Amino acid sequence: MSQPLDLELAKLLKKYDNTTAVNNIDLKIKAGSYCCLLGPSGCGKTSTLRMIAGHEEITDGDILLGNTIINGLPPSKRGTSMMFQNYALFPHLHCLDNVAFPLKIKGETKKQRHESAKKILNMVQMDEYLMRYPHQLSGGQQQRVALARSLITSPSILLLDEPLSALDPFLRIKMRSELKNIQKKLGITFIHVTHSQEEALALADIVVVMNNGLIEQNDSPYTIFNKPKNEFVANFVGSHNVISQNKKKFAIRMDQIKISKTSKINNNTMVLDDLEFQGENVKLICSNKSSKLQILIEDKKFYKEKFEIGQNVDVQWDKNQVHLLL
DSSP states (O other): OOOOOOOOEEEEEEETTTEEEEEEEEEEEEETTTTEEEEOOOOHHHHHHHHTTTOOOOOOEEEETEEEOOOOOGGGGGEEEOTTTTTTOTTTHHHHHHHHHOOOOOOOOHHHHHHHHHHHHHTTOOOTTTOGGGGOOOOOOHHHHHHHHHTTOOOOOEEESSSSTSOOHHHHHHHHHHHHHHHHHHOEEEEEEEHHHHHHHHOEEEEEEETTEEEEEEEOOHHHHHSSEEEEEEEESSSSSEEEEEEEEEEEEEGGGEEEEESSSTTTEEEEEEEEEOOEEEEEEESSOOOEEEEEEEHHHHHHHOTTTTTTEEEEEEEEEEEEOO
16 A cells, blocks of 8 residues: 555545535645545535545645645546545446456556455455346445455555445445455555544544534544534534533533433423434433423433333433533
8 A cells, every 4th residue: 555645635626617515715634544534414524525636626725745735636647546426436347356457557467456446345344245236236245345356456545535425324334344354454545424423433534523614523432422612513413412501601511411210390480392313312402491401311201211202201410521612
């Protein structure tokens, strides 16, 4: 593989006519990191990825790989490789030739490129399917072939555009683990676009939360989850309640709120409006005249306490677990 290099985006701007998709963002991604660009549809994450790949022209700003500005370089000269959301496999080529194809473009002999393709297909556990065509493969198998093809050129950075979105939930979790293992094994930078909070938190060393073309927060998964910078991050990443007090806003995690049934009425009293069974946890939705809260409790506690919709409940939390938002 190519020597991993730091990636830097400096005042990166992308406009489509009068619409700003990416708004002068600055970002440094350390070599060998697994970075997830996380955000809702239209936030600018895919435009950012495509500008890094060279598939989208930059309106303004610079992209640096190491100390080299790569703005004007074609995709094949950037040291990056992109795995597309729909995998983009050639239907008329079997797995071996699909993976070997980038080396054919580079002029390598058939023997050389097949040897390289076999090694990379073995790494993604597809060596038993060398002569199968894409239509003979499952979605997860097609993804492995696409991943192998993206890695065969020994990129410094692998760019992944929502690579797990087409898979069923069980396979998505399995492939998530495999992606992380391959990234650790190769030691190269992965930049992965997703709108799934769970996916980003599970995979990334660094999570970049984007909204309206801007970076809202750029931190470790632990910090993003436990200390969201502002109300948008707290709401989008989830598992938090945003509380307004004295013209300031705070976040408190759903699982850090204590709840119990009560017959008393005071400032801590709320009504249990709804509940949602989530397996090992149950989410309770409570409200009073001034606010609404979502509370996450273990299923054992839920069944032991015998909570029911319409009941009065007492709601409290430790003030040290409340996080001030900007």
